[in-house]
Amino acid sequence: MRPIEYASPRTKEQAVRLLASTWGETAVLAGGTDLLSLLKDDVIAPRRLVNIKEIEELRGIAFDPRKGLRLGALVTIEELLDDPRVRQHYSALAEAAEGIRSPQIRNMGTVGGDLCQRPRCWYFRAGFGLLARDAQGRSLVLHGDNRYHAILGNEGPAYFVSPSSLAPPLIAYEARLRLFGPGGTREMPVQAFFRIPQSEEEREHDLRPNEIVTEILIPPPRGEASATYEVRQREALDWPLATASVALQMDGDRVTAARIVMGHVAPIPWLSPEAAQTLVNKTITEDVAQAAGEAAVRRARSLGRNGYKIQLARVAVKRAILRAVQGGAR
């Protein structure tokens, strides 16, 4: 790793002052599980790290049945998983946290860092940029090893997949995210935080270089049936191939509204209103869940070597729906 300056502010105001207004100059350090890899691989080479772990107000989980759940950006994935209120009211989120292995990663990695982690696209990690293009501007992904790339939202120029396992359940619950920067606080739906970059100058997050994520706010539980289902190649030490998180509003046996979000299949967590629509006014059966899975991948397309992911996403959606109504049963 290259020599670097280090600052460890106590307040978010100090942190923001220590951050530069252009990308590449400085970097926010939370748990470091992604940032240190980026530094070691020379994907980024900032001159200063700003450690935010000493900022007390970014910690803590608070729950109020009327206000919902507040997660400080520094809550670790292990703290999230250990909280009985999260498990009871937001099972899709607890199930996604459980999938992030190892325990060591969960002890260090934070919720804010999970949302802000950079894509695992191996061209990006090898220094070819977010859009992974060669000197002539041609996509390396389209002509190369795209086994783990996007099957949705892959019209280009971005083909990587969003790496966050926590974003899909947060979006299914309509969570909001707060940022703090020189201009004060900004708030947006978690969904709006993710975007598909159109040029190498753009990022995959609606985040400015001198902003920090401060907290995530999840609306109060509305008695929804919810679950996450992940398809993984290895059970630990790897990211999923495809996931689905669902939150179903129920009137008895009947679905009144649904949110279905797929992870690791597109450059952003992929919300599928088409799939959700097929569930409205239905009672969940295997066939109904299957049809929702079909609808979720209707617009999916293979890049050549990742066609198998279409089937995985279809199955993830189906199984997440079935798991949600079976009350979290495996």
Added chain:
Amino acid sequence: MDKQLITLRVNGEVHELAIPVHKTLLEVLREDLHLTGTKHGCELGECGTCTVLVDGQPVLSCLALAVEWQHRDIVTVEGLADGPRPHPLQQAFAELGAAQCGYCIPGTLLTAKALLDHNPRPTRQEIKEALSGNLCRCTGYIKIIEAVERAAQRMAAQTAFAESAAR
């Protein structure tokens, strides 16, 4: 290169060090404190051999800067034994031949210690989950899991004995 003075508490001993801030905890433990029991593997969070305990929890020393963990309680494999007496986990690993090349073992022992400290009677599934971040390329894991079970039984028996003696 800018050096910074830092204070690290490792295995109960306080060390004052002057180090460049970009050094990882793993590098400082091995190169500055000469505690070479902590091993250097993938460097990317994918193998677990660099695991140390910070305030009793397993973390990866390859993904932490030493400056970040000042004034915390750091335990490495060198701090596991009680003077000349090996920890029950070390004893069980030796008896059952749970170490082959041994490269993964320091991290595995510490992760297992953290598990037994907060869950003295883990099920086999709980042991597997706790150790899911400690890759071993030699043993196939069976003996490692059996050794953790044996250590857990012994430690529980010792606790029971100590409690009955105190009554």
